[in-house]
Amino acid sequence: MTPPQDSQPELSRRSFLKRSAVVGGSLVVGFFVPAPLRRFAFAQEPPGAAAAPALPPVNAFLRIGGDESVTVLLAHSEMGQGIWTTLPMMVNEELDADWSRFRVEHAPAATVYHSPVFPIQMTGGSTSTWSELDRYRQVGAVARTLLVAAAAAQWGVAPADCRTEKGWVLHGDRKASYGSLAAAAAQLPAPDHVELKAPENWQVIGKPTRRLDTPEKITGRAQFGLDVQLPGMLTAVVAHARTFGAKVRSFDPAAAQAVPGVRKVFAVPTGVAVVADHFWAAKKGRDALQVEWDPGPHAGLDTAILRESYRAQAKSAGAKAAAGGDVEKALSGAVPLVAEYSVPYLAHAPMEPLNCTVRRGAEGVELWTGTQFQTVDQQRVAAIFGLKPEQVEIHTTFLGGGFGRRANLVSDFVVEAAHVAKNLDQPVKLVWTRDDDIRGGYYRPMAVHRLEGALDAQGAPVAWRQRIVSQSIVAGSPFAAMIKDGIDPTAVEGASDSQYVTAIPHHRVELHTVDPGIPVLWWRSVGSSHTAFAVESFVDELAHAAKRDPLEFRRALLAKAPRMRAVLELAAEKAGWGSAPPAGRGRGLAVHESFGSIVAHVAEVSVDGGHVRVHRVVCAIDCGVCVNPLGVRAQMESGVVYGLSAALYGELTMKEGRVVESNFHDYRILRLHEMPQVEVHIVSSREKSGGAGEPGTPPIAPAVANAVFALTGQRLRELPLRLA
Amino acid sequence: MKRIGNPWVLAGMLAGIVLLPKGVDSQTPRTAALAAFDTIQTVLQHPRCQNCHIPGNAPLQLDAGLVHTQNVQRGPAGKGAPGLPCSTCHGVTNPPASYGPNTPPGAPNWSLPSPEHKMVFIGLSKADLCATIKDPKRNGNRNLAALLEHVSHDKLVLWGWDPGVGRAPVSVPHDAFVASFKTWMAGGAPCPAGGEAKSARLR
Amino acid sequence: MKLSVNGKEHDVSVSDDMPLLWVLRDVLGLTGTKFGCGMAQCGACTVLVDGQPVRSCVRPAAAVEGRAVTTIEGLSLQGDHPVQRAWAEVDVVQCGYCQSGQILAAAALLQAKPKPSDADVDAALSGNLCRCGTYQRIRSAVHRAAELMEG
Structure with missing residues (x-):
């Protein structure tokens, strides 16, 4: 992946000073690790394979206060996935501080917080926990080494003779608290080597741990972007076009300006901004506003027509994404099984509508927003104001859900807020309504998959051809370098690399990339949100064509994928696969690998009045090393619910270029009374840690569809699932 | 749905005759009364009315009569489930127009009939509908005069003709409905002969 | 108009149609009550009015004059209402955005029905959406809160 222009913004001195504030009545003393940073040996990585990364600058990630507080700065954004807890857990695995003293903050935007696996500061791809497993442990280990050294120096003993316990350094009958040692420790040179604990000695990692952000989230104190309030702040809403690519032709601000509280009405590149004393006045102003639009080139869009064009295109060969053997020959020598699957556009619809607050100052610009893409936002806003990126300071708030929507390649809502702010002297908060969110684009792309398969005389699959028609997410963006040989991997992941597909001797996955002009984006689990549905449904169809039990058929196909097979078997066993389901219910299963983890679901469904009801989901996950089992369980429940909303209800339709749906009444999401009982089983593993935020989503739709087939004999090949 | 036997219809008719309000022409032909009941049926089985006059416990919404989302329930007194009373979303008036379409409408005492007196309208044949509204056991112990008062002045009933932004009012004007009700009563509040249910949607 | 919020009287000067939600958030600075849909579909804006749940996004502030409004900030002084304690114990929250509404809806339920x-x-609680899917834990936490209230 290529980073957006790499301009290396550094953490400003100003923001550090601001953060060294008085907390709880005592002065917080930050660590300072002198440069140059020394080389560092990784405990889990074989040395010498690559240049060893530098030791992380501890003071950027951790502060220990004289009041015994331990503050961890997150390089990633907390959006529900639980890193507010898992990253501090990693620190404390090595630091050995008092867990009740931990505080957490989002880090400012700066190069030092770039992801270990992407060259930007970001949150996505289910990477935050596994990618930080080394860095945040190192931070804890370095800090502990310095604290012990400070105590040893005070006492005139060897550091090796000291031990630590819950925020204390101990030697014989002497002890000193971390807080009392912090100032002295900050003066010491950084160690050139720390040994991380071997996994078998872990005390914190792997232990179910409750969330650290609960107290503020159950009292209304947690600050989300929408909650930001600044002195003199105004609120803006923007009148957006109803068709993608439309431009303002003209507008009459008079009626909007007549609304009490409205201060200013002006055009921005994305529409017409109405700025007022508060949201309600701004929204009423927008309702009153008269805008003439040039509807642009996409005013004829119709998703029903578009889908038919995708279906037609899926019949011809596309760009090669994966291939093995001679699929053409294998298919021509048999009567192939052919099936077409389709999935619609989807909005992420996080509970917190999109928003961003901007304050212009003498030194630069400050942003307050819940973002997954600090570096991208910083660079784009800097360009708008003609500033250097480091002159754009980002205060990341809690995110009221992200799911990919707040990792926007063009920083859409942040850029819009910047354009609004450029027209004002006062700070301003841009607020999107739910309509703006549902109709605002950046959707999970619509996709059609055409599958052709053949079985041998024994009923084993010998040929698999999959043709996918969809849009590229990264084309035209700074991430376009991900596209290789005409393949955007986000369109084929989960199919081209599926262990089912590659196990079939003759296989080919092809892609047609289309561009109907609808902005698309990564939506929780990205390509796997549709490839898993097509792959796991078609595997099920092949199993039934072969007259084999769906589990047995999959086990045979996964003979060379032992981890995947084990996860599938675990879920099947816990669900009672093989025994009769309760009366009136059917069971279906699916297993899928994504983001470094493998998840299998067994869904138990019934059908009532034409509606699918999901009663129970048995989930098994192998995510390798599991940092917080309580968090992984939560993410599996979460992934199931997110995927079920899409499987049962999720669909955006466009007619005459306009998105029909607008809010939760017509873009339905799962409600509590529709929540199945979800049981999560975590494979105990020392394999490389994988993601948890996304992998629970892909296999739920096919598991439910396969269960519906088992119950009714109806093979539903379109999402959302609709019974005939 | 259990069909109601003739004795009840007869009893209802008698009650109607006995309780006719003063000033109503008791000589109005029975045929006019039966014709008036057609209008009454149109009103009672309009979505604005029948969506809450249901046999089960889950009210309906919108012109299409879809099951009310949010798992809304009738509750022990017809005012919603414990913890989710109708008044959570429905105020005593419609929301201001500035709240836009699809916001919950409101009227005083927004509720369903109680579970004891469900007063089911939906899906009933003309005869069954007629029997139902006249049966004090099902209509909340109302005689015909009380029914007339109810349909003439009850604010929740009147809401059907002022249902708020983006919602179709009852298709018959309210005064025409009240006039039909009076005509029906004046003709002895007769019930039409039994027939097939109008709609099969009984959720 | 005069509003009583969390036991405190406020005199605010706003338009007659301004929803309670926006008065709470933008005028009184009580941002614990959330905006999610603006049409009573999601429940994020739930407050209690005289102890009954109300979606504050579709209720004009003028309609609650003279009545006692309780927001998440006023549910308990120390964040230790039994529902809040149960929420912490069961580790319910994820992104947390919908939880103010969920907690107030749960408190209203337990008030009306102590052993649901x-x-x-x-x-x-099906009027309160959660996009993170905390529903299963909400169910458990409501039952736990009922136990805690029983003492």
Whole structure:
């Protein structure tokens, strides 16, 4: 992946000073690790394979206060996935501080917080926990080494003779608290080597741990972007076009300006901004506003027509994404099984509508927003104001859900807020309504998959051809370098690399990339949100064509994928696969690998009045090393619910270029009374840690569809699932 | 749905005759009364009315009569489930127009009939509908005069003709409905002969 | 107009149609009550009015004059209402955005029905959306809160 222009913004001195504030009545003393940073040996990585990364600058990630507080700065954004807890857990695995003293903050935007696996500061791809497993442990280990050294120096003993316990350094009958040692420790040179604990000695990692952000989230104190309030702040809403690519032709601000509280009405590149004393006045102003639009080139869009064009295109060969053997020959020598699957556009619809607050100052610009893409936002806003990126300071708030929507390649809502702010002297908060969110684009792309398969005389699959028609997410963006040989991997992941597909001797996955002009984006689990549905449904169809039990058929196909097979078997066993389901219910299963983890679901469904009801989901996950089992369980429940909303209800339709749906009444999401009982089983593993935020989503739709087939004999090949 | 036997219809008719309000022409032909009941049926089985006059416990919404989302329930007194009373979303008036379409409408005492007196309208044949509204056991112990008062002045009933932004009012004007009700009563509040249910949607 | 919020009287000067939600958030600075849909579909804006749940996004502030409004900030002084304690114990929250509304809806349910069944929980709380899918833990936490209230 290529980073957006790499301009290396550094953490400003100003923001550090601001953060060294008085907390709880005592002065917080930050660590300072002198440069140059020394080389560092990784405990889990074989040395010498690559240049060893530098030791992380501890003071950027951790502060220990004289009041015994331990503050961890997150390089990633907390959006529900639980890193507010898992990253501090990693620190404390090595630091050995008092867990009740931990505080957490989002880090400012700066190069030092770039992801270990992407060259930007970001949150996505289910990477935050596994990618930080080394860095945040190192931070804890370095800090502990310095604290012990400070105590040893005070006492005139060897550091090796000291031990630590819950925020204390101990030697014989002497002890000193971390807080009392912090100032002295900050003066010491950084160690050139720390040994991380071997996994078998872990005390914190792997232990179910409750969330650290609960107290503020159950009292209304947690600050989300929408909650930001600044002195003199105004609120803006923007009148957006109803068709993608439309431009303002003209507008009459008079009626909007007549609304009490409205201060200013002006055009921005994305529409017409109405700025007022508060949201309600701004929204009423927008309702009153008269805008003439040039509807642009996409005013004829119709998703029903578009889908038919995708279906037609899926019949011809596309760009090669994966291939093995001679699929053409294998298919021509048999009567192939052919099936077409389709999935619609989807909005992420996080509970917190999109928003961003901007304050212009003498030194630069400050942003307050819940973002997954600090570096991208910083660079784009800097360009708008003609500033250097480091002159754009980002205060990341809690995110009221992200799911990919707040990792926007063009920083859409942040850029819009910047354009609004450029027209004002006062700070301003841009607020999107739910309509703006549902109709605002950046959707999970619509996709059609055409599958052709053949079985041998024994009923084993010998040929698999999959043709996918969809849009590229990264084309035209700074991430376009991900596209290789005409393949955007986000369109084929989960199919081209599926262990089912590659196990079939003759296989080919092809892609047609289309561009109907609808902005698309990564939506929780990205390509796997549709490839898993097509792959796991078609595997099920092949199993039934072969007259084999769906589990047995999959086990045979996964003979060379032992981890995947084990996860599938675990879920099947816990669900009672093989025994009769309760009366009136059917069971279906699916297993899928994504983001470094493998998840299998067994869904138990019934059908009532034409509606699918999901009663129970048995989930098994192998995510390798599991940092917080309580968090992984939560993410599996979460992934199931997110995927079920899409499987049962999720669909955006466009007619005459306009998105029909607008809010939760017509873009339905799962409600509590529709929540199945979800049981999560975590494979105990020392394999490389994988993601948890996304992998629970892909296999739920096919598991439910396969269960519906088992119950009714109806093979539903379109999402959302609709019974005939 | 259990069909109601003739004795009840007869009893209802008698009650109607006995309780006719003063000033109503008791000589109005029975045929006019039966014709008036057609209008009454149109009103009672309009979505604005029948969506809450249901046999089960889950009210309906919108012109299409879809099951009310949010798992809304009738509750022990017809005012919603414990913890989710109708008044959570429905105020005593419609929301201001500035709240836009699809916001919950409101009227005083927004509720369903109680579970004891469900007063089911939906899906009933003309005869069954007629029997139902006249049966004090099902209509909340109302005689015909009380029914007339109810349909003439009850604010929740009147809401059907002022249902708020983006919602179709009852298709018959309210005064025409009240006039039909009076005509029906004046003709002895007769019930039409039994027939097939109008709609099969009984959720 | 005069509003009583969390036991405190406020005199605010706003338009007659301004929803309670925006008065709470933008005028009184009580941002614990959330905006999610603006049409009573999601429940994020739930507050209590005289102890009854109300979606503040579709209720004009003028309609609650003279009545006692309780927001998440006023549910308990120390964040230790039994529902809040149960929420912490069961580790319910994820992104947390919908939880103010969920907690107030749960408090209203337990007020009306101290020992709710699963069906009671489903009937009372299905008006509150959670995009993170914390529903299963909400169910458990409501039952736990009922136990805590019993003492």
